[in-house]
Amino acid sequence: MPWYVIRTKPQHEVKSAQFLEKLGVEVFCPVITEVRQWSDRKKKVTVPLFKSYVFANLLEKDRNMVFQAPGVLSFLNWLQKPAIAKDEEIDAIKSWLKNDRLDNIKVNRLQPGDEVEIKSGKLANKKAVIKEVGNKKLKLILTDLGWTLTANIQDLV
Structure with a gap:
């Protein structure tokens, strides 16, 4: 369904x-x-x-x-x-709300407008556009839904 x-x-x-x-x-x-x-x-x-x-x-x-x-x-x-x-998108939102740690993430001078591809997890091979890069948060636009999501990056290495 x-x-x-x-x-x-x-x-x-x-x-x-x-x-x-x-x-x-x-x-x-x-x-x-x-x-x-x-x-x-x-x-x-x-x-x-x-x-x-x-x-x-x-x-x-x-x-x-x-x-x-x-x-x-x-x-x-x-x-x-x-x-x-999609089920994967609902599952990803649920996972983010549980504050699951993101593993194997590498951040290299991301700029607004850059297109990124999610390499692993429930949204593997999905593309997103970076809207904003902050000290502790990263705002992404999921192009499939047209929504902006905010991910905490303070604990990322």
């Missing part, structure tokens, strides 16, 4: 995903923990990794059931077809 990309109203990602799970749909709503600063305190909050998007593993014939969930707007389309995320 393919992973469809579903567009939601802003700040409805988690609620929509929970409702879809109750309907029996396999849903993936990646979340991260951020530290937010208020005038009197700091607080850790859980926020969606992709604002206004969730992933649903569905058969083509079951696609309309997602509209029963509050906050679901539509399917994301790519070239007039519903956007589909």
